[in-house]
Amino acid sequence: MGDSIWQSMQQKGYSRREFMQLCSAAAAAAGLSKSAVGQVASAFEKKAKPPVVWLHYQECTGCSESFIRASHPVVADALLDVISLNYSETLMAPSGFQAEKSLSDTIANNKGKYILVVEGAVPTKDGGVYCMVAGKSALQSLKTVAKDAAAIIAWGSCASFGGVQAAKPNPTEAVAISKIVDKPVINVPGCPPIADVMMSVVTHILVLGQLPALDSQGRPKEFYGRRVHDTCYRRPNYDAGLFVESFDDENARKGYCLYKLGCRGPVTYNACSVTRWNEGTSNPIQSGHPCIGCSEDGFWDNEPFYQHLASFPGFGIESTADTLGTAVGVATVAGVAAHAVLTTIRKRSVIAEVHAEDHKES
Ligand code: SF4
Ligand code: SF4
Structure with missing residues (x-):
């Protein structure tokens, strides 16, 4: 089992006070009451950081920019402390075969436990050839990675609804990821979306073991x-x-x-x-x-x-x-x-x- 959030924060020299600040912020971001801070702290102390696979398809990467440029110290630090980002084409250090191995190892070793974050729409025209990573189309890789994911988050309007790629005349027949996978998808739209929402969604999954309440378009009600x-x-x-x-x-x-x-x-x-x-x-x-x-x-x-x-x-x-x-x-x-x-x-x-x-x- 991997380190818990508290263990990993201790290794980085964070104090207990800072940890509790994170728990308070996470509880607030997740729309939980103040009395739930203890529950959040307990989860962050015990539960291993959830492995995250972050895939990029047709998009401008502005959503990642919003995520990593979150200047709020708690959100910026906490998000990267709360999750274990095992694979992300834009944020990870490895490349080439090493990166591909990281992806396949995460899937094989964490079946039913990892969170899949998708940024960008999926082109479906001509067998999906208009977005290829490591020789696989977005269509293929999304189906493969989504199959054993514990939760799927569509990060940004392109992944949630198709975005600019799906605008008329939609030359690549781009679609939202919810049109491809046959599991519930948490849509976090915005061009770009707000980083705090990611904090809320991840906290919900980690602390309560469930998806946040969603509206008719799959968006967390707390924020939408x-x-x-x-x-x-x-x-x-x-x-x-x-x-x-x-x-x-x-x-x-x-x-x-x-x-x-x-x-x-x-x-x-x-x-x-x-x-x-x-x-x-x-x-x-x-x-x-x-x-x-x-x-x-x-x-x-x-x-x-x-x-x-x-x-x-x-x-x-x-x-x-x-x-x-x-x-x-x-x-x-x-x-x-x-x-x-x-x-x-x-x-x-x-x-x-x-x-x-x-x-x-x-
Ligand atoms: S104000 Fe409107 S257009 Fe601007 S970021 Fe918010 S929802 Fe999007
Ligand atoms: S009050 Fe409504 S219409 Fe006016 S600027 Fe604000 S959101 Fe827009």
């Missing part, structure tokens, strides 16, 4: 259960009908809502507004960029990104990811448009009333 719009700090401006009209205008400088610049926050499920990036410093909307819906199925085909589309079918403001399902991903927001129009009318009438009052007084 709410729309970006629901937790957006610009939301009060949306509700007040205060919108940015063009990039860098006066309203943009005031931090008004980006809906009129095409923001897909109202139909996008992700934790960007809550978790954020760079030690929780910021997120795209906070930087003045509208959400383009990168964690939704087929988002690349929902262009143009910087115009709000008038053809979204209506949706209830209280809808959940489960009830909305995939229909939302390809649509836009008549409901939101109506809201925006009504709010603007309401705002204008309030302004008109105030002006009328002013005239009366003068």
